[in-house]
Amino acid sequence: MNIGQASELSGISSKTIRYYESIGLIPAPARTDSGYRDYSHPEIETMRFIQRARNLGFTIKDVCELIDLWHDQHRASAQVKSLTQRHINEIEIKIKELESMRHTLVTLAEKCHGDDRPDCPILEDLAALNIGN
Amino acid sequence: MNIGQASELSGISSKTIRYYESIGLIPAPARTDSGYRDYSHPEIETMRFIQRARNLGFTIKDVCELIDLWHDQHRASAQVKSLTQRHINEIEIKIKELESMRHTLVTLAEKCHGDDRPDCPILEDLAALNIGN
DNA sequence: ATAAACCTTCCAGTATCTGGAAGGTCAAAT
DNA sequence: ATTTGACCTTCCAGATACTGGAAGGTTTAT
Numbered sequence: 001m002n003i004g005q006a007s008e009l010s011g012i013s014s015k016t017i018r019y020y021e022s023i024g025l026i027p028a029p030a031r032t033d034s035g036y037r038d039y040s041h042p043e044i045e046t047m048r049f050i051q052r053a054r055n056l057g058f059t060i061k062d063v064c065e066l067i068d069l070w071h072d073q074h075r076a077s078a079q080v081k082s083l084t085q086r087h088i089n090e091i092e093i094k095i096k097e098l099e100s101m102r103h104t105l106v107t108l109a110e111k112c113h114g115d116d117r118p119d120c121p122i123l124e125d126l127a128a129l130n131i132g133n
Numbered sequence: 134m135n136i137g138q139a140s141e142l143s144g145i146s147s148k149t150i151r152y153y154e155s156i157g158l159i160p161a162p163a164r165t166d167s168g169y170r171d172y173s174h175p176e177i178e179t180m181r182f183i184q185r186a187r188n189l190g191f192t193i194k195d196v197c198e199l200i201d202l203w204h205d206q207h208r209a210s211a212q213v214k215s216l217t218q219r220h221i222n223e224i225e226i227k228i229k230e231l232e233s234m235r236h237t238l239v240t241l242a243e244k245c246h247g248d249d250r251p252d253c254p255i256l257e258d259l260a261a262l263n264i265g266n
Numbered sequence: 267a268t269a270a271a272c273c274t275t276c277c278a279g280t281a282t283c284t285g286g287a288a289g290g291t292c293a294a295a296t
Numbered sequence: 297a298t299t300t301g302a303c304c305t306t307c308c309a310g311a312t313a314c315t316g317g318a319a320g321g322t323t324t325a326t
Contacts, residue, residue: 004272014273019314034322036273045260052259057234060313070256080255081247084238091235098228101190105221114214122213123203126185127178137303147304152283167291169304193282 002032006039010047017047025050025060025067058087135165139172143180150180158183158193158200191220 007014020026026046030038049070053063065083069075111121140147153159159179163171182203186196198216202208244254 002273013315015315016313018275023313032322034273036322048261049259052261054313055234056238057231066256066259069253070260073251075251075253076249077245077251077253077255078247078249080253081242081245084242084245084255088235088238088242091231091238095228095231095235098190098224098231101188102221102224102228105189105217105224109214109217109221112210112214112217114211116209116211118206118208118210120202120208120210120213122210122217123199126182126189126199127203128181128185135304146284148284149282151306156282165291167304169291187282 001039001044003037003039006037006044006047009044011051012047020047020050023060025064056087057091062087134172134177136170136172139170139177139180142177144184145180153180153183156193158197189220190224195220 001009003014003017006012007017010017012020017026021028026043029043030040032038046067049067050063053066054060058066062083066080069080069083108122108125113119134142136147136150139145140150143150145153150159154161159176162176163173165171179200182200183196186199187193191199195216199213202213202216241255241258246252
């Protein structure tokens with residue numbers, strides 16, 4: 001099947017499939033006589049695996065490792081779990097950062113009149129007057 | 134004062150200060166006879182403003198707008214509030230995405246033994262067997 | 267025959283820095 | 297006076313993960 005169909009079945013755009021091939025995440029597929037990429041079902045399965053892992057926020061590098069583990073019959077599930085736990089930790093750090101930003105921004109926005117006058121606690125906070133810090 | 138001191142006072146690395154200058158976020162400063170960048174206090178204030186805005190997750194483009202508004206005596210605080218509200222919305226979307234990922238990952242990790250055996254619900258979920266979906 | 271809808275490669279751009287190379291300057295120690 | 301080390305300069309490349317577009321070949325349908 002050609003790249004367009006592979007794209008539809010995997011949920012990865014044709015552009016991105018070519019990109020994944022170029023960085024070695026996906027192996028180069030067979031080609032038709034005219035040079036079109038020609039995929040078969042196992043390759044679509046790999047793409048779907050990649051797409052799901054990406055949707056869970058794993059980096060490309062993580063996905064490489066996950067594919068290796070997936071193909072390794074002698075893997076220890078501890079390896080997968082550890083990679084996943086590391087990823088969860090990163091996500092939790094990111095969530096905390098974003099929640100802290102959100103809290104500050106909401107507090108500032110609440111104090112701002114949001115009318116046609118120029119005085120604005122948001123800008124004042126960013127400018128901070130640099131007296132007390 | 135030279136770029137190293139400006140960096141210390143603003144909390145922005147020398148590298149990044151030069152980068153901000155190159156993209157026009159910070160105006161080109163005076164130079165000493167020998168070609169060193171020479172900053173004075175108002176420029177440091179601008180850098181601190183930028184640094185605080187970046188710490189709140191505003192994009193460089195947002196920061197440009199915020200600086201323009203900061204310098205505009207006739208701004209309406211509504212403009213600042215609206216930009217801030219837009220940013221809060223984006224942060225909230227991002228938090229929801231991350232929390233959804235986190236939820237899925239934690240659920241999968243809990244099901245995984247994490248021992249030296251190969252069977253792993255995390256990989257099974259990613260592979261998904263493609264029966265039910 | 268021709269037009270639409272595919273496919274190909276290659277280059278550039280997005281966002282936000284960060285690292286490193288090659289070389290000039292400044293201040294202090296010898 | 298010289299040397300050393302810590303500055304500074306510019307410029308180029310790399311990281312992350314794609315996305316867009318140009319120029320051109322192929323396939324399919326009318």
